[in-house]
Amino acid sequence: MNLNHAVRVFLPTPIYHRLVTSSIAKRLARGSVWSLLGSATSRILVLVSMILVARVLGQESFGEFGLIQATLGTVGLMAGLGLGGTATRFVAQYATTDPARAGHVIALVMLVSTSTVILAVTVLITTSGLIARTLLDAPHLQTALIWGALLMCATAFRGIQNGVFAGLERFDLIAKLNILGGVLTLLAIVPLAHLMNIKGALLALAICNIMVWFIGLVFLLAELRMQGICVRYQGCWAYWRILTGYSLPSLLASLVATPVLWFAMTLVTRSEGGFSELGLYHAAYQWHGPMVFIPMILMSVSIPVLVQEWEAGRRARFRSVTFWICGLMFAISLPPITLVSFLSQWIMSFYGHGFREGWMVLILLLAAVPFHALAKISSGALLSMNRAWWIFSVNLIWGVTLLTIAEWLIPTFGVKGLAIAFLTAHSILGTLSFGLVFIGSRQLSASQLTTDKTNKREGS
Numbered sequence: 331m332n333l334n335h336a337v338r339v340f341l342p343t344p345i346y347h348r349l350v351t352s353s354i355a356k357r358l359a360r361g362s363v364w365s366l367l368g369s370a371t372s373r374i375l376v377l378v379s380m381i382l383v384a385r386v387l388g389q390e391s392f393g394e395f396g397l398i399q400a401t402l403g404t405v406g407l408m409a410g411l412g413l414g415g416t417a418t419r420f421v422a423q424y425a426t427t428d429p430a431r432a433g434h435v436i437a438l439v440m441l442v443s444t445s446t447v448i449l450a451v452t453v454l455i456t457t458s459g460l461i462a463r464t465l466l467d468a469p470h471l472q473t474a475l476i477w478g479a480l481l482m483c484a485t486a487f488r489g490i491q492n493g494v495f496a497g498l499e500r501f502d503l504i505a506k507l508n509i510l511g512g513v514l515t516l517l518a519i520v521p522l523a524h525l526m527n528i529k530g531a532l533l534a535l536a537i538c539n540i541m542v543w544f545i546g547l548v549f550l551l552a553e554l555r556m557q558g559i560c561v562r563y564q565g566c567w568a569y570w571r572i573l574t575g576y577s578l579p580s581l582l583a584s585l586v587a588t589p590v591l592w593f594a595m596t597l598v599t600r601s602e603g604g605f606s607e608l609g610l611y612h613a614a615y616q617w618h619g620p621m622v623f624i625p626m627i628l629m630s631v632s633i634p635v636l637v638q639e640w641e642a643g644r645r646a647r648f649r650s651v652t653f654w655i656c657g658l659m660f661a662i663s664l665p666p667i668t669l670v671s672f673l674s675q676w677i678m679s680f681y682g683h684g685f686r687e688g689w690m691v692l693i694l695l696l697a698a699v700p701f702h703a704l705a706k707i708s709s710g711a712l713l714s715m716n717r718a719w720w721i722f723s724v725n726l727i728w729g730v731t732l733l734t735i736a737e738w739l740i741p742t743f744g745v746k747g748l749a750i751a752f753l754t755a756h757s758i759l760g761t762l763s764f765g766l767v768f769i770g771s772r773q774l775s776a777s778q779l780t781t782d783k784t785n786k787r788e789g790s
Contacts, residue, residue: 373620375512379519380616383531384609384681386523392681393605395528396612397466398474400592405454406482407588413439414493419713420572421497423641429559436494436559437566442573447486454479467599471528478532484539491546500553507546514538590729591752594736598745607745610688613681614749618695621667622702636714649771652711656764659703667696694749701753701760708763712770720766728759 384392417439424432454461455476462472495504515538522530554561598608639648670677674689674696709721732755739747 370623372508372512373623375509375516377616377620379512379516380613381680382520383523384613384685386520387527387531389609389682389684390605391528391609393599393607393609393612394468394471394474395531396608396615397468397592397595397599397605398471398478398528398532400588400595401461401466401475402454402478402482402485404588404592405450406486413443414489415713416572417490417493418496419716421494422499425498425557425559429557430562431569432497433554433560433562434566434569435572436554437561437563438569438572439490439494440561441563441566443486443490447483450486451479451483454482466596468605474528474532477529477536481532481536481539484536484543488539488543488546491543491550494550495546495553498553498557503546503549503553507542507549510545511538511542514541587725587729590732594732594740594748594751597736597740598748601740601744603744606684610678610685610691611745611748613678613685614688614692614695617670617677617692618699618702621663621670621696621699622706636711640714640716645771648711648714649768652707652767652771656704656707659707660700663699663703667699671696688745691745691749694746694753698753698756701756704760705756705763708760708767711767712763715767715770717766717770720770721763724759724762724766727762728755731755731758 383395387395417436420435421432424435458472458475458479459469462475463469492504492507495501515535518538519531519534522534524530526533595608595611598611599605601607636648636651639651671693674692675686678689678692679686705724712718712721732751735751735754736748739750741747743750
Protein backbone atom coordinates (compact mmCIF):
# COMPACT_ATOMS: atom_id res chain seq x y z
CA MET A 331 0.00 0.00 0.00
CA ASN A 332 1.53 3.35 -1.10
CA LEU A 333 1.04 6.67 0.68
CA ASN A 334 -1.67 7.89 -1.70
CA HIS A 335 -3.72 4.70 -1.30
CA ALA A 336 -3.39 4.83 2.49
CA VAL A 337 -4.64 8.41 2.57
CA ARG A 338 -7.57 7.48 0.33
CA VAL A 339 -8.54 4.61 2.62
CA PHE A 340 -8.41 6.53 5.90
CA LEU A 341 -9.73 9.96 4.88
CA PRO A 342 -13.39 10.75 4.16
CA THR A 343 -14.09 10.99 0.42
CA PRO A 344 -14.82 14.79 0.32
CA ILE A 345 -11.56 15.58 2.12
CA TYR A 346 -9.56 13.21 -0.07
CA HIS A 347 -10.92 14.81 -3.28
CA ARG A 348 -10.09 18.27 -1.92
CA LEU A 349 -6.52 17.14 -1.28
CA VAL A 350 -5.98 15.70 -4.76
CA THR A 351 -7.54 18.68 -6.56
CA SER A 352 -5.81 21.49 -4.63
CA SER A 353 -2.11 22.07 -5.22
CA ILE A 354 -1.69 23.79 -1.85
CA ALA A 355 -3.59 21.07 -0.01
CA LYS A 356 -1.48 18.39 -1.69
CA ARG A 357 1.76 20.10 -0.69
CA LEU A 358 0.59 20.55 2.90
CA ALA A 359 -0.71 16.99 3.10
CA ARG A 360 2.46 15.49 1.65
CA GLY A 361 4.66 17.36 4.11
CA SER A 362 2.30 16.76 7.03
CA VAL A 363 2.01 13.01 6.50
CA TRP A 364 5.76 12.52 6.38
CA SER A 365 6.38 14.85 9.32
CA LEU A 366 3.59 13.21 11.31
CA LEU A 367 5.05 9.77 10.68
CA GLY A 368 8.57 10.79 11.67
CA SER A 369 7.63 12.93 14.64
CA ALA A 370 5.06 10.51 16.03
CA THR A 371 7.46 7.59 15.87
CA SER A 372 10.41 9.50 17.31
CA ARG A 373 8.27 11.12 20.04
CA ILE A 374 6.94 7.74 21.13
CA LEU A 375 10.45 6.31 21.23
CA VAL A 376 11.78 9.28 23.20
CA LEU A 377 8.78 9.15 25.55
CA VAL A 378 9.47 5.49 26.31
CA SER A 379 13.16 6.33 26.77
CA MET A 380 12.35 9.07 29.29
CA ILE A 381 10.03 6.79 31.27
CA LEU A 382 12.79 4.19 31.50
CA VAL A 383 15.40 6.83 32.41
CA ALA A 384 13.13 8.21 35.15
CA ARG A 385 12.85 4.73 36.66
CA VAL A 386 16.65 4.38 36.53
CA LEU A 387 17.51 7.83 37.94
CA GLY A 388 14.70 8.30 40.44
CA GLN A 389 12.52 11.36 40.99
CA GLU A 390 15.17 13.78 42.30
CA SER A 391 17.87 12.92 39.75
CA PHE A 392 15.28 13.02 36.97
CA GLY A 393 14.46 16.56 38.06
CA GLU A 394 18.17 17.44 37.90
CA PHE A 395 18.35 15.88 34.44
CA GLY A 396 15.40 18.01 33.33
CA LEU A 397 16.95 21.23 34.65
CA ILE A 398 20.25 20.49 32.89
CA GLN A 399 18.38 19.91 29.62
CA ALA A 400 16.59 23.23 30.09
CA THR A 401 19.92 24.96 30.82
CA LEU A 402 21.49 23.46 27.70
CA GLY A 403 18.45 24.49 25.69
CA THR A 404 18.80 28.08 26.85
CA VAL A 405 22.51 28.28 26.00
CA GLY A 406 21.95 26.37 22.76
CA LEU A 407 19.29 28.83 21.72
CA MET A 408 21.80 31.65 21.91
CA ALA A 409 24.28 29.48 20.03
CA GLY A 410 21.89 28.72 17.18
CA LEU A 411 20.66 32.36 16.95
CA GLY A 412 17.32 31.18 15.54
CA LEU A 413 19.09 30.42 12.26
CA GLY A 414 17.15 27.21 11.60
CA GLY A 415 13.97 29.23 11.09
CA THR A 416 15.89 31.75 8.99
CA ALA A 417 17.08 28.96 6.71
CA THR A 418 13.53 27.64 6.31
CA ARG A 419 12.08 31.07 5.52
CA PHE A 420 14.58 32.18 2.88
CA VAL A 421 15.49 28.83 1.33
CA ALA A 422 11.75 28.31 0.77
CA GLN A 423 11.58 31.71 -0.92
CA TYR A 424 14.62 31.33 -3.19
CA ALA A 425 15.15 27.58 -3.76
CA THR A 426 13.18 27.49 -7.03
CA THR A 427 13.25 31.14 -8.10
CA ASP A 428 16.89 32.02 -7.35
CA PRO A 429 19.06 28.96 -6.44
CA ALA A 430 22.23 31.09 -6.31
CA ARG A 431 20.74 33.32 -3.64
CA ALA A 432 19.49 30.26 -1.74
CA GLY A 433 23.06 28.92 -1.73
CA HIS A 434 24.35 32.21 -0.33
CA VAL A 435 21.71 32.17 2.43
CA ILE A 436 22.66 28.61 3.42
CA ALA A 437 26.34 29.58 3.45
CA LEU A 438 25.62 32.61 5.65
CA VAL A 439 23.58 30.52 8.09
CA MET A 440 26.25 27.80 8.29
CA LEU A 441 29.11 30.27 8.70
CA VAL A 442 27.45 32.28 11.47
CA SER A 443 26.08 29.24 13.30
CA THR A 444 29.43 27.46 13.36
CA SER A 445 31.08 30.51 14.93
CA THR A 446 28.37 31.06 17.53
CA VAL A 447 28.13 27.39 18.51
CA ILE A 448 31.89 27.17 19.09
CA LEU A 449 31.73 30.35 21.17
CA ALA A 450 28.77 29.06 23.20
CA VAL A 451 30.45 25.71 23.93
CA THR A 452 33.60 27.51 25.10
CA VAL A 453 31.62 29.83 27.38
CA LEU A 454 29.52 26.98 28.79
CA ILE A 455 32.52 24.82 29.66
CA THR A 456 34.42 27.78 31.14
CA THR A 457 31.52 28.97 33.30
CA SER A 458 30.02 25.55 34.15
CA GLY A 459 31.16 25.78 37.76
CA LEU A 460 29.66 29.24 38.20
CA ILE A 461 26.36 28.17 36.59
CA ALA A 462 26.10 25.07 38.77
CA ARG A 463 26.88 26.92 42.02
CA THR A 464 25.02 30.19 41.62
CA LEU A 465 22.24 29.66 39.07
CA LEU A 466 21.32 26.01 39.66
CA ASP A 467 22.33 25.95 43.34
CA ALA A 468 23.72 22.45 42.66
CA PRO A 469 27.57 22.40 42.47
CA HIS A 470 27.55 18.65 41.87
CA LEU A 471 26.01 19.22 38.42
CA GLN A 472 29.08 20.97 37.00
CA THR A 473 30.48 17.82 35.38
CA ALA A 474 27.10 17.03 33.85
CA LEU A 475 26.98 20.50 32.31
CA ILE A 476 30.39 19.95 30.71
CA TRP A 477 29.23 16.65 29.24
CA GLY A 478 26.07 18.39 28.10
CA ALA A 479 28.04 20.92 26.01
CA LEU A 480 28.49 18.18 23.42
CA LEU A 481 24.72 17.62 23.32
CA MET A 482 24.07 21.35 22.95
CA CYS A 483 26.45 21.55 20.00
CA ALA A 484 24.89 18.57 18.21
CA THR A 485 21.33 19.80 18.83
CA ALA A 486 22.10 23.27 17.45
CA PHE A 487 23.57 21.89 14.23
CA ARG A 488 20.68 19.47 13.79
CA GLY A 489 18.20 22.31 14.15
CA ILE A 490 19.88 24.29 11.38
CA GLN A 491 20.10 21.22 9.16
CA ASN A 492 16.38 20.52 9.62
CA GLY A 493 15.66 24.17 8.83
CA VAL A 494 17.32 23.81 5.43
CA PHE A 495 15.50 20.53 4.76
CA ALA A 496 12.18 22.21 5.64
CA GLY A 497 12.89 25.09 3.26
CA LEU A 498 13.50 22.53 0.52
CA GLU A 499 10.24 20.78 1.52
CA ARG A 500 12.09 17.50 2.14
CA PHE A 501 9.99 16.58 5.14
CA ASP A 502 10.39 12.90 4.33
CA LEU A 503 14.11 13.12 5.07
CA ILE A 504 13.45 14.97 8.33
CA ALA A 505 11.00 12.22 9.27
CA LYS A 506 13.45 9.41 8.55
CA LEU A 507 16.23 11.13 10.49
CA ASN A 508 13.92 11.73 13.45
CA ILE A 509 12.93 8.06 13.51
CA LEU A 510 16.59 7.05 13.39
CA GLY A 511 17.33 9.43 16.26
CA GLY A 512 14.51 7.98 18.34
CA VAL A 513 15.68 4.39 17.80
CA LEU A 514 19.28 5.23 18.66
CA THR A 515 18.18 7.10 21.79
CA LEU A 516 16.08 4.19 23.04
CA LEU A 517 18.98 1.79 22.51
CA ALA A 518 21.67 3.95 24.10
CA ILE A 519 20.22 6.08 26.88
CA VAL A 520 19.11 3.44 29.39
CA PRO A 521 22.41 1.47 29.48
CA LEU A 522 24.50 4.63 29.75
CA ALA A 523 22.20 6.05 32.44
CA HIS A 524 22.74 2.83 34.40
CA LEU A 525 26.51 3.17 34.05
CA MET A 526 27.02 6.93 34.48
CA ASN A 527 23.75 8.30 35.91
CA ILE A 528 22.83 11.76 34.57
CA LYS A 529 26.11 12.14 32.69
CA GLY A 530 25.45 8.86 30.88
CA ALA A 531 21.99 9.98 29.78
CA LEU A 532 23.40 13.25 28.41
CA LEU A 533 26.25 11.45 26.65
CA ALA A 534 23.80 9.04 25.01
CA LEU A 535 21.69 11.92 23.68
CA ALA A 536 24.80 13.68 22.37
CA ILE A 537 26.17 10.60 20.57
CA CYS A 538 22.80 9.87 18.95
CA ASN A 539 22.36 13.47 17.74
CA ILE A 540 25.89 13.57 16.30
CA MET A 541 25.34 10.34 14.39
CA VAL A 542 22.03 11.54 12.97
CA TRP A 543 23.55 14.90 12.01
CA PHE A 544 26.38 13.25 10.04
CA ILE A 545 23.95 11.01 8.18
CA GLY A 546 21.69 14.00 7.51
CA LEU A 547 24.64 15.97 6.14
CA VAL A 548 25.21 13.32 3.48
CA PHE A 549 21.56 13.50 2.40
CA LEU A 550 21.54 17.31 2.49
CA LEU A 551 24.57 17.66 0.21
CA ALA A 552 23.01 15.23 -2.26
CA GLU A 553 19.70 17.12 -2.19
CA LEU A 554 21.38 20.47 -2.79
CA ARG A 555 23.25 19.06 -5.79
CA MET A 556 20.03 17.62 -7.19
CA GLN A 557 18.23 20.97 -6.90
CA GLY A 558 21.13 22.88 -8.40
CA ILE A 559 21.91 24.84 -5.27
CA CYS A 560 25.60 25.53 -4.70
CA VAL A 561 26.58 26.68 -1.21
CA ARG A 562 28.94 29.60 -1.86
CA TYR A 563 30.59 31.40 1.04
CA GLN A 564 32.12 34.11 -1.12
CA GLY A 565 29.68 37.00 -1.20
CA CYS A 566 27.28 35.54 1.37
CA TRP A 567 27.75 38.52 3.70
CA ALA A 568 25.88 40.64 1.16
CA TYR A 569 22.73 39.19 2.73
CA TRP A 570 23.59 40.21 6.30
CA ARG A 571 20.31 42.16 6.58
CA ILE A 572 18.56 38.80 6.90
CA LEU A 573 20.26 38.44 10.28
CA THR A 574 19.09 41.80 11.63
CA GLY A 575 15.68 41.85 10.01
CA TYR A 576 14.65 38.24 10.61
CA SER A 577 17.09 36.19 12.71
CA LEU A 578 17.53 38.81 15.44
CA PRO A 579 13.84 39.28 16.28
CA SER A 580 13.27 35.51 16.03
CA LEU A 581 16.16 34.97 18.44
CA LEU A 582 14.90 37.63 20.84
CA ALA A 583 11.43 36.06 20.80
CA SER A 584 12.92 32.69 21.71
CA LEU A 585 15.23 34.26 24.28
CA VAL A 586 12.16 35.59 26.06
CA ALA A 587 10.50 32.17 26.19
CA THR A 588 13.24 29.65 26.94
CA PRO A 589 15.19 31.50 29.68
CA VAL A 590 11.96 32.58 31.39
CA LEU A 591 10.76 29.00 31.67
CA TRP A 592 14.22 27.90 32.78
CA PHE A 593 14.25 30.55 35.53
CA ALA A 594 10.79 29.47 36.68
CA MET A 595 12.11 25.90 36.93
CA THR A 596 14.95 27.10 39.17
CA LEU A 597 12.32 28.67 41.44
CA VAL A 598 10.80 25.22 41.86
CA THR A 599 14.18 23.76 42.87
CA ARG A 600 14.40 26.38 45.63
CA SER A 601 10.92 25.57 46.94
CA GLU A 602 10.24 23.04 49.69
CA GLY A 603 10.02 20.06 47.31
CA GLY A 604 13.26 20.93 45.48
CA PHE A 605 14.42 18.75 42.60
CA SER A 606 11.85 16.08 43.45
CA GLU A 607 9.07 18.56 42.61
CA LEU A 608 10.85 19.49 39.41
CA GLY A 609 11.00 15.80 38.52
CA LEU A 610 7.19 15.77 38.48
CA TYR A 611 7.12 18.74 36.10
CA HIS A 612 9.73 17.17 33.81
CA ALA A 613 7.75 13.93 33.65
CA ALA A 614 4.46 15.73 32.95
CA TYR A 615 6.05 17.91 30.29
CA GLN A 616 7.06 14.78 28.39
CA TRP A 617 3.34 14.53 27.49
CA HIS A 618 2.79 18.21 26.75
CA GLY A 619 5.47 18.14 24.06
CA PRO A 620 3.99 15.23 22.03
CA MET A 621 0.57 16.89 22.13
CA VAL A 622 2.07 20.03 20.56
CA PHE A 623 4.07 18.17 17.93
CA ILE A 624 1.17 17.95 15.42
CA PRO A 625 0.70 21.75 15.40
CA MET A 626 4.47 22.08 15.14
CA ILE A 627 4.36 19.82 12.07
CA LEU A 628 1.53 21.81 10.55
CA MET A 629 3.48 25.01 11.17
CA SER A 630 6.74 23.72 9.68
CA VAL A 631 5.19 22.28 6.52
CA SER A 632 2.99 25.33 5.99
CA ILE A 633 5.74 27.96 6.13
CA PRO A 634 7.08 27.32 2.58
CA VAL A 635 3.52 27.45 1.21
CA LEU A 636 2.52 30.52 3.25
CA VAL A 637 5.72 32.36 2.31
CA GLN A 638 4.99 31.91 -1.39
CA GLU A 639 1.33 32.90 -0.99
CA TRP A 640 2.30 36.02 0.97
CA GLU A 641 5.07 37.05 -1.41
CA ALA A 642 2.66 36.62 -4.34
CA GLY A 643 0.20 39.01 -2.67
CA ARG A 644 -2.59 36.43 -2.28
CA ARG A 645 -3.67 37.67 1.16
CA ALA A 646 -7.14 36.04 1.19
CA ARG A 647 -5.66 32.68 0.27
CA PHE A 648 -2.98 33.15 2.94
CA ARG A 649 -5.64 33.71 5.61
CA SER A 650 -7.72 30.80 4.38
CA VAL A 651 -4.81 28.35 4.65
CA THR A 652 -3.81 29.67 8.10
CA PHE A 653 -7.31 29.43 9.56
CA TRP A 654 -7.86 25.99 8.04
CA ILE A 655 -4.66 24.76 9.72
CA CYS A 656 -5.80 26.19 13.08
CA GLY A 657 -9.16 24.42 12.80
CA LEU A 658 -7.49 21.16 11.86
CA MET A 659 -5.16 21.51 14.85
CA PHE A 660 -8.06 21.77 17.31
CA ALA A 661 -9.87 18.83 15.74
CA ILE A 662 -6.78 16.61 15.96
CA SER A 663 -5.42 17.61 19.37
CA LEU A 664 -8.49 17.73 21.62
CA PRO A 665 -9.35 13.96 21.66
CA PRO A 666 -5.87 12.77 22.81
CA ILE A 667 -5.68 15.61 25.37
CA THR A 668 -8.98 14.45 26.87
CA LEU A 669 -7.90 10.81 26.94
CA VAL A 670 -4.49 11.45 28.54
CA SER A 671 -6.09 13.76 31.13
CA PHE A 672 -8.53 11.00 32.09
CA LEU A 673 -5.62 8.54 32.48
CA SER A 674 -3.26 11.05 34.16
CA GLN A 675 -2.77 9.21 37.48
CA TRP A 676 -2.09 5.92 35.76
CA ILE A 677 0.33 7.51 33.26
CA MET A 678 2.36 9.33 35.90
CA SER A 679 2.73 6.11 37.91
CA PHE A 680 4.74 4.66 34.99
CA TYR A 681 7.67 6.91 35.90
CA GLY A 682 8.22 5.20 39.26
CA HIS A 683 7.64 5.72 42.95
CA GLY A 684 6.38 9.18 43.91
CA PHE A 685 5.49 10.38 40.40
CA ARG A 686 1.78 9.56 40.68
CA GLU A 687 1.17 12.64 42.85
CA GLY A 688 2.03 14.83 39.86
CA TRP A 689 -1.17 13.95 37.97
CA MET A 690 -2.65 17.44 38.45
CA VAL A 691 0.49 18.99 36.99
CA LEU A 692 0.00 16.79 33.92
CA ILE A 693 -3.63 17.92 33.53
CA LEU A 694 -2.68 21.62 33.79
CA LEU A 695 0.07 21.25 31.19
CA LEU A 696 -2.30 19.39 28.88
CA ALA A 697 -4.87 22.17 29.25
CA ALA A 698 -2.25 24.58 27.90
CA VAL A 699 -1.73 22.53 24.72
CA PRO A 700 -4.48 24.11 22.53
CA PHE A 701 -3.27 27.63 23.37
CA HIS A 702 0.39 26.66 22.87
CA ALA A 703 -0.48 25.03 19.56
CA LEU A 704 -2.46 28.07 18.40
CA ALA A 705 0.53 30.27 19.24
CA LYS A 706 2.91 28.02 17.28
CA ILE A 707 0.76 28.03 14.14
CA SER A 708 0.17 31.77 14.42
CA SER A 709 3.92 32.32 14.82
CA GLY A 710 4.54 30.36 11.63
CA ALA A 711 2.07 32.61 9.82
CA LEU A 712 3.69 35.75 11.24
CA LEU A 713 7.13 34.51 10.19
CA SER A 714 5.78 33.90 6.69
CA MET A 715 4.58 37.52 6.74
CA ASN A 716 8.11 38.54 7.81
CA ARG A 717 6.72 39.95 11.07
CA ALA A 718 9.26 38.46 13.45
CA TRP A 719 9.24 41.57 15.65
CA TRP A 720 5.54 41.02 16.35
CA ILE A 721 6.35 37.55 17.67
CA PHE A 722 8.95 39.06 19.96
CA SER A 723 6.36 41.46 21.37
CA VAL A 724 3.78 38.79 22.26
CA ASN A 725 6.51 36.52 23.66
CA LEU A 726 7.59 39.37 25.90
CA ILE A 727 4.05 39.60 27.27
CA TRP A 728 4.07 35.82 27.74
CA GLY A 729 7.32 35.97 29.69
CA VAL A 730 6.19 38.74 32.02
CA THR A 731 2.93 36.90 32.70
CA LEU A 732 4.58 33.57 33.42
CA LEU A 733 7.26 35.03 35.69
CA THR A 734 4.80 37.16 37.65
CA ILE A 735 2.42 34.30 38.35
CA ALA A 736 5.22 31.80 38.98
CA GLU A 737 6.94 33.99 41.58
CA TRP A 738 3.58 34.52 43.26
CA LEU A 739 2.37 30.90 43.34
CA ILE A 740 5.47 28.66 43.49
CA PRO A 741 6.40 29.51 47.12
CA THR A 742 2.92 28.35 48.20
CA PHE A 743 1.90 25.68 45.70
CA GLY A 744 5.28 24.43 44.47
CA VAL A 745 5.32 22.85 41.02
CA LYS A 746 1.53 23.25 40.69
CA GLY A 747 2.12 27.01 40.80
CA LEU A 748 4.47 26.69 37.82
CA ALA A 749 1.87 24.63 35.93
CA ILE A 750 -0.84 27.25 36.60
CA ALA A 751 1.50 30.02 35.42
CA PHE A 752 2.30 27.98 32.30
CA LEU A 753 -1.39 27.55 31.45
CA THR A 754 -2.28 31.20 32.03
CA ALA A 755 0.66 32.57 30.04
CA HIS A 756 0.01 30.30 27.06
CA SER A 757 -3.68 31.17 26.96
CA ILE A 758 -2.67 34.83 26.58
CA LEU A 759 0.08 34.02 24.06
CA GLY A 760 -2.18 31.96 21.80
CA THR A 761 -4.97 34.52 21.80
CA LEU A 762 -2.69 37.48 21.06
CA SER A 763 -0.70 35.66 18.36
CA PHE A 764 -3.82 34.60 16.48
CA GLY A 765 -5.24 38.11 16.78
CA LEU A 766 -2.11 39.58 15.20
CA VAL A 767 -2.35 37.20 12.25
CA PHE A 768 -6.02 38.06 11.73
CA ILE A 769 -5.50 41.81 11.95
CA GLY A 770 -2.13 41.96 10.19
CA SER A 771 -3.20 39.92 7.17
CA ARG A 772 -6.38 42.00 6.67
CA GLN A 773 -5.17 45.50 7.35
CA LEU A 774 -1.86 45.81 5.56
CA SER A 775 -1.29 49.54 5.30
CA ALA A 776 0.11 51.32 2.29
CA SER A 777 3.16 52.31 4.33
CA GLN A 778 3.87 48.70 5.21
CA LEU A 779 3.60 47.68 1.55
CA THR A 780 6.16 50.39 0.74
CA THR A 781 8.44 49.10 3.51
CA ASP A 782 8.19 45.53 2.18
CA LYS A 783 9.11 46.66 -1.34
CA THR A 784 12.08 48.64 0.03
CA ASN A 785 13.31 45.62 2.00
CA LYS A 786 13.08 43.42 -1.10
CA ARG A 787 15.14 45.92 -3.13
CA GLU A 788 17.77 46.06 -0.36
CA GLY A 789 17.89 42.25 -0.17
CA SER A 790 18.51 42.03 -3.89
